[in-house]
Amino acid sequence: MGFFSKLFKKDDNIQESIAEPVHYNGFVIYPEPIHENGQYRVAGRICLSKDNDTLTHTFIRSDVLNNIEDAQELMISKSKLFIDQSGEDIF
Template sequence: MTGFLSRLFGGGPAREPAAAASEEAEPLDYKGLTIEPAPVQQDGQWRVAGTIRKDAGTDREMERVFQRADCFASREDAVSFTVIKGKQIIDQRTDLFADGEPTGRA
């Protein structure tokens, strides 16, 4: 009941169960970058979300976080679509890391 009231009055999205939260999807290397799927459970569904990382050399890593409105009933489907979206972002955004900032949004 408390969780419902919290969400009702702006307490944020529902959190995923601890068991599901500990599951991590395998990172995927694509065109010299790494896609790390990290779907977020929200309202009984899984929202597409992840990180694209780039090794900038000399112990420096750059990352771009992305989240999309697409939702799926299963975590596995959300992970699969997160990889597709990550590849699409890499293919379409040639300026993804052009600003040189270590973190940001895609």
């Protein structure tokens, strides 16, 4: 029985953290890192409300970081740069 409990035990060292959305130049940035093999892949969504509709651009980067807070911060900075470069052409 001990083998199975170790096999299916949730890793208590993994702490999931939900970041608050960031409002930037009319866009809303949602950092949503993906947990992979003990690290966090930079990922998230950029949303824009326009004409009673919400446009969403979801992206996953190749960047992988050791902690979730760093992955969230990098996602926010990359999103701001993407917004500055592309504006509404993101969608």
